[in-house]
Amino acid sequence: MINETDFCEFCDGITEPRLVEYTFKRDGRKFTFKDVKAQVCRKCGEIYIDGEAMRKIEAQIKEEVFASV
Numbered sequence: 001m002i003n004e005t006d007f008c009e010f011c012d013g014i015t016e017p018r019l020v021e022y023t024f025k026r027d028g029r030k031f032t033f034k035d036v037k038a039q040v041c042r043k044c045g046e047i048y049i050d051g052e053a054m055r056k057i058e059a060q061i062k063e064e065v066f067a068s069v
C-alpha cells in the first residue's frame, strides 16, 4: 500500500498525487501516455509513477511492440 503523502528521494520535498503525461522510450520508439497516476514532488518536480499505472503502461507497450512485428 502506497501512502498518499510521501517524500521525495532527492530533496525530501512532499509529493502529491497528480495525473501526468509520461513519455517512455524503447527500441528507438516513443510512447506517450496521458493522465498517468503519479506522485509529483512539490519542490523539485520529480515524478514517481504509481506502481499499478506502471504495470498498465508496460503491458500496453508490449502489445504495441508485438503488434508492429
Ligand SMILES: [Zn+2]
Pocket: 008, 009, 010, 011, 012, 013, 041, 042, 043, 044, 045, 046
Ligand atoms: Zn523533490
